[in-house]
Amino acid sequence: MSHKNSVLFKAALLVPVIQEARQHGCNIALVKDDGLYMLSEKGPINPATRRRLVAYAEGFDPSLVVFDEWYHPLHDICGGDDFVETLEADSPLFDRVVNNSVNLRVEFTASSFLVTPVIPDKPKEEQT
Template identity: 40%
Template structure:
């Protein structure tokens, strides 16, 4: 199985990380998402402004039991943050195309690949 990140959501996060010359971080805690390591913060609450959630793993729109179980099945039970290079070839492809990003994981590896956008937008 795998998780999908919509390219339209991910491109602004990747662009911010490239512009700020910082890592992009894949996070699993309250959902599964990418953010720029040195991203802009919202003045009202200090939270990072740009987040790209995996489809089905956004606690703001997906029911808790659904996103929590999907995240657990795909990425295990522990929370983590993985620092990645936003200039890597897979992220460059996402930045310069209309593709989405597919994430698959084993107990020891994360794999990313560009995939055509889902026809239904999900």
């Protein structure tokens, strides 16, 4: 399966977002604007960033990647328009992220998206 129209969210970054959403009894938003990220719909706002705790898709965090290196690839993956999609925080998919450190792949088509679990590769020292 090709992953050219997809992004990866790492469990280590997602778990705090999922826990925050569950703590506040709200959903998780998948947002494309300045990068691509997930965040809880409710929760405290960080005064420095003026936003809630976020989990950026790998390679699409504008604080770590120069604009031209994330903007054009992201445009190719999921289009030019900004968007917000709502995901239920109590989804069994998010249980797998929290309980088993499973990453999430979000694959985009012209009219929809699909979120699937991705089991991370074991570190080389564990593969003996």
